[in-house]
Amino acid sequence: MTATFFFHGKLYICRPYYLFVMERPPILKVQRLTKRFCKKTILRDISLDIIEGEIFGIVGSSGSGKTTLLKTIVGYLAPEQGDVKFRYDYYVKKKDKDGKPLYASVYRQQQMARSTFGFASQEPSIYPKLTVKENLKYFGSLYKLKKKALESNIDILLALMDLKGSQKTLAGELSGGMERRLDIACALIHDPEILILDEPTSDLDPLLRDHIWSLVQKINKKGTTIIMASHHLSEVENFCSRIAIIKDGRIVDVASPARLKTKYAESQQIKIQSYPGSYANIVKSLKKPGSKPFEFNIKGSELILYSDYTQEIMHELLHTLEVLKEELIDIKVSRPGLDELFLKLNARK
Numbered sequence: 001m002t003a004t005f006f007f008h009g010k011l012y013i014c015r016p017y018y019l020f021v022m023e024r025p026p027i028l029k030v031q032r033l034t035k036r037f038c039k040k041t042i043l044r045d046i047s048l049d050i051i052e053g054e055i056f057g058i059v060g061s062s063g064s065g066k067t068t069l070l071k072t073i074v075g076y077l078a079p080e081q082g083d084v085k086f087r088y089d090y091y092v093k094k095k096d097k098d099g100k101p102l103y104a105s106v107y108r109q110q111q112m113a114r115s116t117f118g119f120a121s122q123e124p125s126i127y128p129k130l131t132v133k134e135n136l137k138y139f140g141s142l143y144k145l146k147k148k149a150l151e152s153n154i155d156i157l158l159a160l161m162d163l164k165g166s167q168k169t170l171a172g173e174l175s176g177g178m179e180r181r182l183d184i185a186c187a188l189i190h191d192p193e194i195l196i197l198d199e200p201t202s203d204l205d206p207l208l209r210d211h212i213w214s215l216v217q218k219i220n221k222k223g224t225t226i227i228m229a230s231h232h233l234s235e236v237e238n239f240c241s242r243i244a245i246i247k248d249g250r251i252v253d254v255a256s257p258a259r260l261k262t263k264y265a266e267s268q269q270i271k272i273q274s275y276p277g278s279y280a281n282i283v284k285s286l287k288k289p290g291s292k293p294f295e296f297n298i299k300g301s302e303l304i305l306y307s308d309y310t311q312e313i314m315h316e317l318l319h320t321l322e323v324l325k326e327e328l329i330d331i332k333v334s335r336p337g338l339d340e341l342f343l344k345l346n347a348r349k
């Protein structure tokens with residue numbers, strides 16, 4: 001019996017009496033990326049290693065820089081500083097003199113970088129007046145695939161993405177879920193090493209989302225490394241091997257979903273509603289010198305406090321409410337879920 005698992009960039013193979021540990025070199029190295037639009041800095045010194053075979057999630061709120069990061073990674077946008085390096089030895093079929101992988105910059109080896117990535121952008125790129133099959137043919141022609149290879153890739157993708165029955169349908173007549181599947185199929189037409197998905201399930205209902213996720217896992221099982229952006233931490237936690245949290249163009253944490261949970265497991269949240277609800281004043285009073293550390297988030301009519309020192313914060317909070325003449329309407333103490341954890345990380349100054 002053999003069990004394999006993947007942890008911190010290493011492939012572990014467990015057989016009775018043996019534990020093999022295989023180091024996997026990164027398939028992609030994002031090195032100190034900084035991107036500006038006019039004078040506004042959008043990405044700040046971002047570094048990431050993506051390991052071959054993983055599903056890597058980039059999670060952040062709207063405007064945090066996810067799409068800019070993905071477009072800079074694939075080379076559509078040029079950074080002001082930093083570099084992105086991909087496995088060049090896959091194309092030249094040789095390694096360096098120590099047998100280590102060779103890497104090249106996506107900005108210098110643009111042609112090879114184009115073959116390395118498949119990119120399904122946030123807005124579908126398909127042509128509504130072409131049929132499903134014609135769209136696939138068109139995108140294949142951009143990569144100058146041989147006719148036989150193109151036909152074979154189209155057949156494989158139509159089956160894989162459950163589009164076989166709709167190959168003659170105009171793309172403009174597809175449902176939202178089918179359109180999304182066709183867009184992903186077009187990004188895969190040249191059989192790239194890395195598939196980049198920018199919010200693949202946005203605007204889809206839960207059933208269609210599940211369908212897309214099961215297809216993403218199928219694509220990954222066939223050997224494609226996947227990098228995806230999403231708003232929802234809880235949605236991607238079941239699929240991603242690791243998740244990077246991005247805030248204001250900076251990576252604030254990178255870890256496996258399980259690690260993210262245990263890392264913050266000590267932390268509890270106190271949710272309160274009070275009247276008149278001057279939450280900024282309450283927070284200001286709680287943050288006096290010498291008080292226990294906490295983070296906070298004001299969400300609708302609630303104030304949420306996150307801390308490893310729940311007892312002490314609770315004590316201070318009740319005292320502060322009394323001093324500020326805030327009437328307590330509701331109070332709850334619980335452990336945060338992944339989405340709440342995300343809000344907590346986002347609430348950090």
Ligand SMILES: Nc1ncnc2c1ncn2[C@@H]1O[C@H](COP(=O)(O)OP(=O)(O)OP(=O)(O)O)[C@@H](O)[C@H]1O
Binds near residue numbers: 037062067231
């Ligand atoms: N071409 C551009 N020119 C100027 N500013 C831009 C451009 N593209 C993006 N931005 C700005 O960069 C910031 C990050 O945008 P980006 O689209 O990367 O965020 P996002 O995390 O993908 O957001 P969403 O979740 O809404 O898709 C935003 O402030 C946006 O206005």
Ligand SMILES: [Mg+2]
Binds near residue numbers: 066067068198
């Ligand atoms: Mg975006």
